[in-house]
Amino acid sequence: MDPNKLVRMANDIATFFDADTDRAARLAGISGHIKRFWDPRMRLALFRHLDQDAGAGLKDSVIEALTVDRDSLLPKL
């Protein structure tokens, strides 16, 4: 999966949830959306990008959400 596209998609999701003033709700919103709507290979590719390229291009809130919710977001293979 094209990491640039995944980064853009994840950032778009974060832009919506970033409007929430509550940090926990913001992060849960980002993680929850990715978990509920992204196929496992997309999530894996996003984590690969996070791990290998330090999440280049990702918004801070996405990196934070992926870090906090890593276990639940990574698909069980």
Next chain:
Amino acid sequence: MYSNKEPDAGTPVRVSDKLVSLQIDGVEVTVPAGTSVMRAAFDAGVRVPKLCATDHLEAFGSCRLCLVEIEGRRGFPASCTTPAEAGMKVTTQSDKLAKLRRNTMELYISDHPLDCLTCPANGNCELQDMAGVVGLREVRYGTEGENHLVGTKDTSNPYFSFDPTKCIVCSRCVRACEEVQGTFALTVDGRGFQSKIAPGPTDFLDSECVSCGACVQACPTATLMEKSITDLGQPDHSVVTTCAYCGVGCSFRAEMKGSQVVRMVPNKNGQANHGHSCVKGRFAWGYATHPDRLKHPMIRAKITDPWRVVSWEEALTYAASEFRRIQEKHGRGSIGGITSSRCSNEETYLVQKLVRAAFGNNNVDTCARVCHSPTGYGLKATLGESAGTQNFDSVDAADVVVVIGANPTDAHPVFASRMKRRLREGARLIVIDPRRIDLVRQPHVEAEFHLALRPGTNAAILNALAHVIVEEGLAREDYIRERCDLPEFEKWKRFILEPKNSPEALQEATGVPADQVRGAARLYATGGNAAIYYGLGVTEHSQGSTTVMAIANLAMLTGNVGRPGVGVNPLRGQNNVQGSCDMGSFPHELPGYRHVSDLAVRELFSTTWGVPIDPEPGLRIPNMFDAAIDGSFKGLYVQGEDIAQSDPDTQHVTRALSSMECLVVQDIFLNETAKFAHVLLPGSSFLEKDGTFTNAERRISRVRKVMPPLAGYADWQVTVELSKALGYPMHYEHPSQIMDEIAALTPTFTGVSYERLERLGSIQWPCNAKAPEGTPIMHVDAFVRGKGRFVVTEYVPTPERTSRKFPLILTTGRILSQYNVGAQTRRTQNGAWHDADRLELHPQDAENRGIRDGDWVSIRSRAGETALRAKITERMQPGIVYTTFHHPDSGANVVTTDNSDWATNCPEYKVTAVQVTPTTKPSDWQEDFQRFSDTQIALMPQ
């Protein structure tokens, strides 16, 4: 006229709490106050002769045939225009009445061609019937004097003719055009003996007529006559079924001769359309038997190979073996399926079942991905259910109508007529649209506010409207306190009151003057029952889901959810897009919008289907394309969709399709997607199968088979056979059994069965123990999710920006006579109105570029380039251009980008930065497309 199988009560039904009792020919009858004597007589079993009266038009009282005697009254009043009164004693038949009627009929017939035996209306002609009913035995007046027996027949319309020599000037056609359709295209030209019906100073084809067929249906003679009846004769039976075009879901009677359709007539008992139709449903059904129909399964190893006609068994075995081979090589998730919003509920249910049970993954999606997926997301998040809140009838109780990002007169014409009728009655209209759509101003309808916003700023406008309502104290605090989540509301209220959301702050972005927004907000909040209707101009944006939630916020804020006349009403694009979503076509949801991660739901399906259900969401259509290019997605089963033409960024889509190892396309035609396929499975049209469609108001209606499938199988049978070939046999003898399974597994469908549909005509889900006859209006006492949830809807400008290189914004849509990718309508005579897509642009933009009307122009975006002919119109704002995507060689989606809604990946079709310049030749893409298309057609069996 109505099908001769349908009785006509003469005047419209009246609804009143007050009842009046009267006697008709000695029979006591009780009717609602306001009912005509003619209709009261009908209720008493008495048919009063009539010509100018019909029960879908208001009484006119011109033909003088329905005269009656009323005790205590002088003269012979027309029963159609005389209201029934308590104690009235009416006589409908007497020697005097008989003589009067015979005299009247004699005058009519004296100026009418007596060619009954060769007349197309023979056997279904009200004039002929009435001559018989009144006992006309002679005509004493010759034809020597002035008459109307010579005239020129207008055959300009492709579907019906107008023969003035047969016209009795009853004005039913004129009134139908006004009252039912609301177009006012017809008029009575001249006075007295010179009176004649005319479509203005031109012929029908070039007139304002929209070919809805209401006039033809209303005509009591052969004056306005379907050409199919002229060619084929009168039908011998009819079958009630549901139209396969837009999301209005009109009920029709397919009038048949054996297994040949003679005409489609809107069903007056249809609960979505109440006897009205549009040019597509009424006339554009010829595609079903078009020579282009695929009739044999075909396979090939590579898309450069010629197609080989094979048996069904060989095609299905090959497809199954390829899918299994791919899964063994690339993994379980390397294949998927796409369900069709043009197919039935039962068929979409089976495709998603095949993907989940036989493929073993959740890689299933549907074309709602590219249209109303944000509706599903946004309404579920705020109100608790992924569907519109109202029935269509609800508009009759609306005081304020808001139309945002929709063009109902083109895309949902039958509902638009209903809406226009309410607007003519006095409801007030707000239109929010970059274009001056027809509703903004047309005969007897004018928007009080037209907020002509810049494309991509819907969320900003809706936030500004909400800001005004809260700031000016117009919110329904009592409603919110009782029905909504208060902490969420308070959070949202703080957000919406921020100065950045004021109309003044946003007017630079939206282009809409603040005072206009304030005026519209006040009207919406204080004008009485206010209903919002929206379409793809809302959803097909990078903020599509946000905008849907902003609409729900606005409705909750003003207490406009939960009763007739209000609500949030998505106007669905395709006939069964609501149904395909209901049936679990999304990769994250099982039928009934239940997430695949829900263990209890998975167990329910696992137990019934006998296989485990994958708990992880699958790929959405755009993700499938990305995964295909990436190499992890290699096989796809596409039923009744044309993703190569309909989806954005065509080059990306075709690259993905070209990388497939096995693409199986099941369709009625060799569509653009099929040109990339390895297996072709002939599909069946809506006339060839049983099933159900669910329209935009959640109404489940029966689709009934009127002819055998041209290729031998209905679509649901093909899926069953494919599943069997994959080693997962499904056991259904009839679609009713599939619906029984859906009902057993889906709480909102528990009460739905073919037996109940037969009894009730149609059912709006939820239909279960709590609502055994369905739910016309949702969220009546409480929201489905419990407390309504206000969601913060920050306006975020689209990343698609204009620049010096791309200074214009392109937005796309559809028009009345064509439908989506045009696969159906292009194979009818609707091309008479629209034979090619055009680029609409404002005169100023045209002049700046030296473009004249009809010139070829190049449209270039960051994604690609195409060329179309220009149409210069003031409907467009300067800076904004528009086109449709009904013709594949237009390449509208070559230009659109891969920007999409943040929540659902619904593509942003409505905002593409482009440059438009004069050109003399097709674009490179168009030349490549033509070569590829010609090659593919040459590979078909000759």
